[in-house]
Amino acid sequence: DAGVIQSPRHEVTEMGQEVTLRCKPISGHNSLFWYRQTMMRGLELLIYFNNNVPIDDSGMPEDRFSAKMPNASFSTLKIQPSEPRDSAVYFCASSGTVGGPQHFGDGTRLSIL
Amino acid sequence: GIQVEQSPPDLILQEGANSTLRCNFSDSVNNLQWFHQNPWGQLINLFYIPSGTKQNGRLSATTVATERYSLLYISSSQTTDSGVYFCAVEGFGNEKLTFGTGTRLTIIP
Numbered sequence: 001d002a003g004v005i006q007s008p009r010h011e012v013t014e015m016g017q018e019v020t021l022r023c024k025p026i027s028g029h030n031s032l033f034w035y036r037q038t039m040m041r042g043l044e045l046l047i048y049f050n051n052n053v054p055i056d057d058s059g060m061p062e063d064r065f066s067a068k069m070p071n072a073s074f075s076t077l078k079i080q081p082s083e084p085r086d087s088a089v090y091f092c093a094s095s096g097t098v099g100g101p102q103h104f105g106d107g108t109r110l111s112i113l
Numbered sequence: 114g115i116q117v118e119q120s121p122p123d124l125i126l127q128e129g130a131n132s133t134l135r136c137n138f139s140d141s142v143n144n145l146q147w148f149h150q151n152p153w154g155q156l157i158n159l160f161y162i163p164s165g166t167k168q169n170g171r172l173s174a175t176t177v178a179t180e181r182y183s184l185l186y187i188s189s190s191q192t193t194d195s196g197v198y199f200c201a202v203e204g205f206g207n208e209k210l211t212f213g214t215g216t217r218l219t220i221i222p
Contacts, residue, residue, distance in 0.1 A: 031208060043199065043212040056209060089154060099144050099208055101161035107154055 002026070004105035006092050012111045018080040021108045024073055025094030033102060034067055034077050035091040043091075049075065050098070082112045115140045115204050117213035125219045126190055134185040134216045136200030145176050146210065147185050148199040156199075159185070192220045 005024040013019060025032045033048040047057040049069045057067070064083070069075040079086055089109050093102040116139040126132055136145070144163040150156050160167050160174040162183065167174055171190075176183040187194055197217050201210040 033208075033210075042214055043201075045209055045211075048208060050208070056207060091156065093156075095208070099203055101146060101158050102210065103158055104148075104156040107156075109154075 004092055004094050004103055006090075006105035006108050008108060009106065010109045010111075012113065013082060014113050015083055016081045017112075018078065019082045019086075019110060019112075021077040021090050021092075021110070023075045023077070023092030023105060025075070025092070026096070026103060027073070029094035029096045029103075030072070031095040031098065031100075032069060032075050033093040033095070034075070035093065035104075037089045037091060037107070038087075046077070084112045086110065087112050115142065115202055115211050117200060117202055117211055119198075119200055119213035119216050121216060122214070123217045123219075125221065128190060128192060128220055128222050130190050130220075132187045132190060132218065134187075134198050134200075134218075136183040136185070136202075136213055138181050138183075138200075138202045140181070140204060142178065142181075142202040143205045144203045145178075145183050146201045147174055147183070148201065149194075150197040150199065150215070151193075152196055159198075187218075190218075190220045192222055194218060195220045 007022045034046040046059045052069045067077045089107045091107045093104045118137045147159040162176045164178045171188045173186045197215040199215045200213045
């Protein structure tokens with residue numbers, strides 16, 4: 001079975017550009033999570049969805065960040081405009097049950113120059 | 114929010130050795146998960162273990178929820194066990210996982 005699929009794997013862009021990260025959860029999973037990993041702050045939850053509805057976005061750092069889940073098989077995390085401090089690895093994870101095991105994608109390594 | 118502390122922060126072992134990694138948490142939790150982040154950055158879910166003991170090959174985990182800790186045991190370690198091991202907990206009433214800072218394990222051939 002396919003796991004969580006993220007794209008792109010790597011993204012290098014200039015400050016001020018719009019960045020869109022994509023995620024396809026495991027088929028049948030109804031919870032989706034976006035995390036950010038940095039050396040300074042470790043792994044942080046940004047936002048999570050249940051049945052395509054955003055449940056908690058308190059981890060989204062500021063208004064430059066937005067996330068959508070238009071259907072059960074696709075989610076995006078957008079940063080506009082991007083800044084160098086947004087450089088990090090962004091992970092998407094999905095879970096089949098509320099509070100169940102989370103399965104992570106391979107991440108997107110984002111570098112903002 | 115819940116605080117999660119992992120120990121030791123770093124561990125270097127010879128291949129074949131056994132190890133115990135500890136996770137302490139500050140409040141009652143609804144679930145606890147252990148993850149391995151390999152040298153390529155992939156995060157693999159090892160155990161979903163809100164309480165009790167589970168085993169998977171050379172790895173096992175025990176969570177004592179009433180005493181707010183969990184242990185991950187790795188026996189007969191191999192170089193492929195190298196990486197960072199994270200403990201993550203979820204409080205009651207939401208699905209938010211709070212991650213510890215991890216234990217970096219290095220297995221030397």
